[in-house]
Amino acid sequence: MTEFRVPHPDLPPPASTIGALGWMRRNLFSSPSNIALTALAAYLLWIALPPLLNWTVFKATWSGDTREACQANSGACWVFIRVHFDQFLYGFYPEAQRWRVNLAVLLLILGAAPLFTQIITNAAKVKLGLSLLVGYPIIAFILFKGGLFGLPDIETSRWGGLFLTLVIAGVGMTAALPLGVLLALGRRSKMPAIQTLCITFIEFWRGIPLITVLFMSSVMLPLFLPEGMNFDKLLRALIGVTLFQSAYMAEVVRGGLQAIPKGQIEAAAALGLGYWKAMALIVLPQALKLVIPGIVNTFIALFKDTSLVLIIGLFDLMNIVHNATTNPEWLGFSTEGYVFAAAVYWLFCFSMSRYSQSLEKRLHTGHKR
Amino acid sequence: MNALAASTPLSDQVMIQMDSIHKWYGAFHVLKEINLTIQKSERIVICGPSGSGKSTTIRCINRLEEYQRGRIVVDGQELSNDVKQIERIRREVGMVFQHFNLFPHLTVLENCVLAPIWVRKLPRKEAEDIAMGYLERVKIPEQAKKYPGQLSGGQQQRVAIARSLCMNPKIMLFDEPTSALDPEMIKEVLDTMVTLAEDGMTMICVTHEMGFAKTVAHRVIFMDSGEIIEQNTPEEFFTHPQSERTKLFLSQILHH
Secondary structure (H helix, E strand, C coil), X not given: CCCCCCCCCCCCCCHHXXXXXXXXXXXXXXXXXXXXXXXXXXXXXXXXXXXXXXXXHHCCECCCCCHHHHHHCCCCECHHHHHHHHHHHHECCCHHHHHHHHHHHHHHHHHHHHHHCCCCCHHHXXXXXXXXXXXXXXXXXXXXXCCCCCCCCCCHHHEEHHHHHHHHHHHHHHHHHHXXXXXXXXXCCCCHHHHHHHHHHHHHHHCCCHHHHHHHHXXXXXXXXXXXXXXXXXXXXXXXXXHHHXXXXXXXXXXXXXCCCHHHHHHHHHCCCCHHHHHHHHHHHHHHHHCHHHHHHHHHHHHHHHHHHHHHCCEEHHHHHHHHHCCHHHCCCHHHHHHHHHHHHHHHHHHHHHHHHXXXXXXXXXXXX | CCHHHHHCCCCCCEEEEEXXXXXXXXXXXEEEEEEEEEECCCEEEEECCCCCCHHHHHHHHCCCCCCCEEEEEECCEECCCCHHHHHHHHHHEEEECCCCCCCCCCCHHHHHHHHHHHCCCCCHHHHHHHHHHHHHHCCCHHHCCCCHHHCCHHHHHHHHHHHHHCCCCCEXXXXXXXXXXXXXXXXXXXXXXXXXXXXXXXXXXXXXXXXXXXXXXXXXXXXXXXXXXXXXXXXXXXXXXXCHHHHHHHHHHHCC
């Protein structure tokens, strides 16, 4: 006799394991100690959130142009930020010329936008990226500094605010990554002279604090330069930050290089690819992808470290906020100022972090198998 | 002589000439006086216990390994320390590895066209046409857009063979191409290699697949402790091994 097997029908999962209820059971109330922790967290939020929201939103002053406007409310005086907002963005850059900064930002956004979409092919992205890397700094520098094409010259000492922070961070990141890659390759080179040079460079810059680098670049370096020769303080800071960060970047990249199996290099070599082609086409794409979290970590640290330039008298976002809080007309609003600065830094750093995560997901090609 | 070897006659043109090659790893003498002459279209199988220097020998031919003494001439060009000369020779010598070594960040098709485009300077369109042709020959054209990580081991190894063939090499080196494969996938890779043999490709294959050696090879070479102990036609080698070491090796691999 033939036996027929009736397939078991698919049943819906028990109601208590799905939806919001299921989520809460699993994550908030799964055990007595978890229930206790949930209660404790709820209690802490209960005592911390209302005053925080009151200060930042409900009892804060949003409109007005003078400090008197803030006296009616007990919360934050965001008028202080409003009044100084342009200064926080541009520093002491002349008001009439600020369109140049805006234009440069707009150009960058327009130029780089295709890189973050799927409209163009990867090969076109590489070309666009490289031409941006070479061309954009020149255009941006001409716009910012002026002195050409009838644009009035603006001393770098007048650059400031978020604009200056982005200049330092942007230059630092775009220059430190390629430099770091070269240093990492050099450190793994079979040629002893290059290897020694790279190790010495990396260990020197990693061994000293950034604050020392900045001090040396602004105070000590001019002592060694011949009389009359003086180059820009911002440029010196940029070089200092770049060299400093490239040493960190080199070690991050080296971590990635070491994770690439030797067989990859052998396969590339067996196909007749030379060293640079094998590195550029086979090893680095894989190695850099592996260390995206480390690279972005270094970028975020660099972004925040730019605030150290305040000690050499550059007015980046941090320093310009600090400067505004010492304005006699606006004394007593340092909390608002620093909260604002912190929020801006956080926004940029968090965006970088999110972008790196999406990049990692997109570049994953299932190579772990 | 097996039927395949009989049907593909050798020309007397020498493809690879190895003259008394010696190699040391530190103080360890890995290759001792290796002399080997390989004709065009000849198919050689190298076997021997692990650590006997089989892989090292073939890796010397495309200079993945350096050697300290002796000389190697590949297709009329002598290997030297000149990087350009080494790259020139590598273009003519394809290699298939035990662990496939496909590039995991590139699709199957991109794996195949990379070297033709960057080394042979072919236009992308032409390189892709050639690559699709070879992917069809190894019977996986439908996988062209996939990444290596999405393929089975046997498929990956066939892609690796296609990738080497895209460079239109004169010689193919196989370094234990089936050792990392599950048993049911070994056959598909060996079949691919047999079709290559039928086309008259010069092949050197390090393998333990004695069935492959019997049906395809012109010559079987047995190595032990860095030396060539014995070489002969497959028939003679398997039926009348000369040395004791060869007999011992054959008894071990044929009776399990």
